[in-house]
Amino acid sequence: xxxxxxxxxxxxxxxxxxxxxxxxxxxxxxxxxxxxxxxxxxxxxxxxxxxxxxxxxxxxxxxxxxxxxxxxxxxxxxxxxxxxxxxxxxxxxxxxxxxxxxxxxxxxxxxxxxxxxxxxxxxxxxxxxxxxxxxxxxxxxxxxxxxxxxxxxx
Amino acid sequence: xxxxxxxxxxxxxxxxxxxxxxxxxxxxxxxxxxxxxxxxxxxxxxxxxxxxxxxxxxxxxxxxxxxxxxxxxxxxxxxxxxxxxxxxxxxxxxxxxxxxxxxxxxxxxxxxxxxxxxxxxxxxxxxxxxxxxxxxxxxxxxxxxxxxxxxxxxxxxxxxxxxxxxxxxxxxxxxxxxxxxxxxxxxxxxxxxxxxxxxxxxxxxxxxxxxxxxxxxxxxxxxxxxxxxxxxxxxxxxxxxxxxxxxxxxxxxxxxxxxxxxxxxxxxxxxxxxxxxxxxxxxxxxxxxxxxxxxxxxxxxxxxxxxxxxxxxxxxxxxxxxxxxxxxxxxxxxxxxxxxxxxxxxxxxxxxxxxxxxxxxxxxxxxxxxxxxxxxxxxxxxxxxxxxxxxxxxxxxxxxxxxxxxxxxxxxxxxxxxxxxxxxx
Numbered sequence: 001x002x003x004x005x006x007x008x009x010x011x012x013x014x015x016x017x018x019x020x021x022x023x024x025x026x027x028x029x030x031x032x033x034x035x036x037x038x039x040x041x042x043x044x045x046x047x048x049x050x051x052x053x054x055x056x057x058x059x060x061x062x063x064x065x066x067x068x069x070x071x072x073x074x075x076x077x078x079x080x081x082x083x084x085x086x087x088x089x090x091x092x093x094x095x096x097x098x099x100x101x102x103x104x105x106x107x108x109x110x111x112x113x114x115x116x117x118x119x120x121x122x123x124x125x126x127x128x129x130x131x132x133x134x135x136x137x138x139x140x141x142x143x144x145x146x147x148x149x150x151x152x153x154x
Numbered sequence: 155x156x157x158x159x160x161x162x163x164x165x166x167x168x169x170x171x172x173x174x175x176x177x178x179x180x181x182x183x184x185x186x187x188x189x190x191x192x193x194x195x196x197x198x199x200x201x202x203x204x205x206x207x208x209x210x211x212x213x214x215x216x217x218x219x220x221x222x223x224x225x226x227x228x229x230x231x232x233x234x235x236x237x238x239x240x241x242x243x244x245x246x247x248x249x250x251x252x253x254x255x256x257x258x259x260x261x262x263x264x265x266x267x268x269x270x271x272x273x274x275x276x277x278x279x280x281x282x283x284x285x286x287x288x289x290x291x292x293x294x295x296x297x298x299x300x301x302x303x304x305x306x307x308x309x310x311x312x313x314x315x316x317x318x319x320x321x322x323x324x325x326x327x328x329x330x331x332x333x334x335x336x337x338x339x340x341x342x343x344x345x346x347x348x349x350x351x352x353x354x355x356x357x358x359x360x361x362x363x364x365x366x367x368x369x370x371x372x373x374x375x376x377x378x379x380x381x382x383x384x385x386x387x388x389x390x391x392x393x394x395x396x397x398x399x400x401x402x403x404x405x406x407x408x409x410x411x412x413x414x415x416x417x418x419x420x421x422x423x424x425x426x427x428x429x430x431x432x433x434x435x436x437x438x439x440x441x442x443x444x445x446x447x448x449x450x451x452x453x454x455x456x457x458x459x460x461x462x463x464x465x466x467x468x469x470x471x472x473x474x475x476x477x478x479x480x481x482x483x484x485x486x487x488x489x490x491x492x493x494x495x496x497x498x499x500x501x502x503x504x505x506x507x508x509x510x511x512x513x514x515x516x517x518x519x520x521x522x523x524x525x526x527x528x529x530x531x532x533x534x535x536x537x538x539x540x541x542x543x544x545x546x547x548x549x550x551x552x553x554x555x556x557x558x559x560x561x562x563x564x565x566x567x568x569x570x571x572x573x574x575x576x577x578x579x
Contacts, residue, residue, distance in 0.1 A: 014341025018324050022283065051342075058343040058500075061283045061325030073284070077245035078444065079402035079476055081490050115327055115498065116245035117284055120402035120476075121409045130286040 001027035003040040012045050018055060021062055030107065031067040038064075060115070068103040070148050073114035074126045080116075085124035091138035095145060108152060109145070160421055162388070162396050162414040165372045169256045174291055177298040180259040186304060188375035189263050189270075193312045197227055197271040204271075204374065206382030208394035213239060213330075213367030214442060214472040215547075216460055222364060225354040227272040229362035236269045236277040237339075237358065237365045240292075241323050241330040243282055244443030245494065246474030249398040250368035252410050254281070254288040257372075258295035262318075264371035266304060267378060269316045272364060277318030280335055283325050293320055327498035331546045332357075332365045334500065345500040346546030367472070369398055389415035392461035397470065399458075401427045403477035404434065413458070420454035423477055434479040438563070442471020444491050445551035447558040484566045488556050489517050495552040506549025509540040513553065520570040527571055534560065 001024055010020035021041065025033055033041075033056050042049040056062045072092060076085055089100060092111050096104050103110040119125035122134025133144060163169075172179035180186070192200050205220030226234060238261065242250040253261060261279075269277055279296075281289050296318065299305045307315045326344050328334045334344035336358050357363025373395060377385045386394050393415035399422055402408045406428035413422060419439065423429065430436055436451040447468050449456070456463060458470045478487065496510040516533045519525040537553035544550045559566060 015321075015339055017341045018338065019322055022322060022324055047341075054343050055324075055341070059283075059324030059326050061323075076490075077494055078440065078478075078487060078490055079246050082403055082476075082478055082482060082487070114284065115243055115325070115494070116247070118242055118248040118251040120246050120248055120400060120474075123402060123408070127284065130290075132287070 003037055004044060007041070007044050014045065014047065017041065017045060017047070017052070018059070018062075021056065025062060029069060031069070031071060031110070032063040032065055035064075066103070068107050068110035069152070070109050070128050072109055072111045072126060072128050072145075073117065074111065075115075075117045075119065075124065076113045077116040077120075079120035080124040083123040085136075087138050088124050088126065088136050088141065091141045092145075095142055108148065160413055160417055160425055161411060163412050164376050164388075164396050165253065165260070165369065165398060166256075166410070166412045168260065169252070172257070174256050174258055175294065177259055177295070177302055180257070181302075184379070185259055186263055188378035189266055189304065190310065192267045192378050193270060193310055193314065197273060200267065200271040200378065201227065203382035204377055207373075207377040207385040208382075208389075209370065209373050209377060209385070210393070210460070211367055212369035212373070212397070212472065214244070214445075214469070216469070219366065219370055219373075222354060222366070223268060223271055225352075226274070226362050226364040229355045231355075231361050233276060234272060234274045234361055235358045235363040236265060236272070236274045236318070237335070237363060238265055238277070238279040238318075238368060238371055239330060239332065239335060239365055240279055240281040240285070240288070240368050241335060242285070242368070243327040243330050243498075244445060244472055244474065246402055246440065246443040246476045247400050247472050249400050249410055249473060251285055251288050253368050253372055253398070254285070255291050258292050259299065260372050260375060261292075261368055262295060262299050262304070264374035265318065266299075266309070266316060267374050268364060268366070268371065269318075270309075270312075270314055273314075274364065275315050275317075277316065278321045278339060278358075279318060280321045280323060280329070280339065282323040282329070289320060289322060296320070326500075327494075328500045328546070328548055331548060333546070335365070336363065343500070345502045346548070348545055369473075390457070390459045390461075393459045397458055397473050399473045399475055401475050401477070403439075403475075404430050404436075404479040404481075405477045406431055416457050416459050418455050418457045419449075419475060422475060423454065427477065430477060430479050434481065436477060437480045437482055438478045438484060438487075438559075440476040440478070440555060441474070442469060443474040443476075444494050445547070445554055446471045446474065448555050448562070449558070450562045453562075484559055484563055485517060485521050485570070488559060489514070489521065491555050492517060492552065495548065499548060499552075503543075503545040503549060505540045505543040506545070506552065509536055509544070509549065510552060512536055513540075513556070517556075520567055523570055523572060525567075525571050530567055530571065533567075 006020040006024035010016040210216040329344040333347040338344040353363040
């Protein structure tokens with residue numbers, strides 16, 4: 001998807017900007033907005049670059065830094081925290097050999113802390129793309145991640 | 155008392171009974187009957203029913219819904235807007251997600267009735283970006299409502315036009331604050347603003363705007379169907395209707411439960427949640443979410459009743475109940491809560507932005523056992539300042555849990571004060 005395509009679909013008024021940026025970002029392989037992307041959004045919407053950048057850097061679902069194909073969002077708020085989400089984080093870091101906030105060398109995964117995912121009844125929880133995983137234990141992590149590896153291979 | 159007696163299913167009555175994908179099943183279960191009934195009468199009459207019902211906002215602040223509707227109806231300036239706040243980001247809450255995923259048309263019907271009452275032609279459902287499944291379900295339900303003539307021009311041949319669209323948030327807790335939500339829709343950074351004026355007179359694009367929580371709107375069709383008088387018989391004198399509670403933490407049966415207002419927190423934990431795993435003791439319960447107060451075990455008999463709770467400076471907020479057993483380290487939990495607010499602060503006002511940074515520094519001093527009694531005094535003054543001087547609810551409520559710990563578990567802090575305290579010569 002091109003920046004123009006996203007704006008054609010969502011509209012070029014300021015109220016459509018965040019939706020268009022989210023959709024465009026999702027279509028990029030590295031899940032982020034480059035400086036050139038931001039300049040193009042500004043040009044197309046006739047908004048100052050600073051305004052578009054201020055939005056891209058304010059919201060946590062938008063990123064101005066290169067990320068992986070799959071963003072693993074791990075909830076770290078109190079209901080998950082007291083249900084040992086720290087063990088989930090440790091397991092993810094161990095299997096993927098990266099630290100929180102980093103991207104794997106193959107560009108397949110980025111792990112991030114997320115604000116409450118609204119899945120506290122199945123704590124601890126994490127979300128990858130549109131899929132929510134609840135009632136997690138460290139031994140479930142490996143097989144969840146491998147489904148994304150397989151998708152990549154197919 | 156059994157479960158059945160303390161659960162009262164009104165908003166959740168159709169959950170898992172109907173298929174959320176099917177508008178026909180919704181209609182065959184009494185769906186859109188309230189809209190037809192409402193449209194046969196006037197906006198004033200609808201608002202009067204909501205006032206009689208005594209419904210208060212379910213997002214946490216508890217403002218009387220009927221008064222809000224009336225002030226939008228009377229406000230000057232066109233066009234007017236209606237917004238459903240589905241930016242549910244308060245840790246410990248998941249009720250709005252379930253309401254959207256399991257019975258989307260109930261919400262849509264509630265919004266249309268309110269729009270008709272205040273003669274509003276355009277609306278938004280602001281759903282947080284993380285709720286991808288809810289966004290897809292609501293999107294499909296809105297389209298079904300259009301095809302069936304409940305949205306669009308000349309709804310049910312009444313001459314009334316109304317449509318709404320979904321606005322997807324991009325990951326920011328503060329957008330649940332109404333002004334931050336409004337400026338986000340306008341395509342800006344979500345930052346709070348001083349009030350008044352309130353959105354009811356000066357909201358989206360400076361026009362009169364009604365903003366309500368998902369659960370609040372979901373109550374509207376039931377009020378219209380049963381009548382305000384009948385609805386007001388549910389609950390207590392000061393808190394009418396049912397409340398969705400989100401039970402989480404160290405609990406055998408976590409989940410979403412609908413109870414009549416006036417039910418005690420202990421009954422919810424013991425009878426619905428089946429208590430704490432391995433029969434451990436409860437150390438602390440947080441109400442409402444990260445911004446809510448904490449209470450010790452010996453206060454669990456308090457009832458979900460705004461008047462009774464306000465006597466001891468408590469609120470039930472949006473209905474989250476987070477149970478924590480005796481294994482938790484209270485200061486560690488407070489640090490997690492303050493880290494959350496520190497991340498989510500929009501940074502606009504000094505008391506919130508700087509206050510949260512300083513709170514983390516002070517909390518670490520207690521956790522590391524190097525705090526002095528001066529640190530405790532500074533922490534208390536700092537929290538009072540944040541509470542009084544922050545622009546919006548985020549900064550005002552961020553210290554609540556810590557303040558309540560100092561009220562009910564003061565020794566958690568005092569026991570960590572260094573013995574060679576400068577004040578102890």
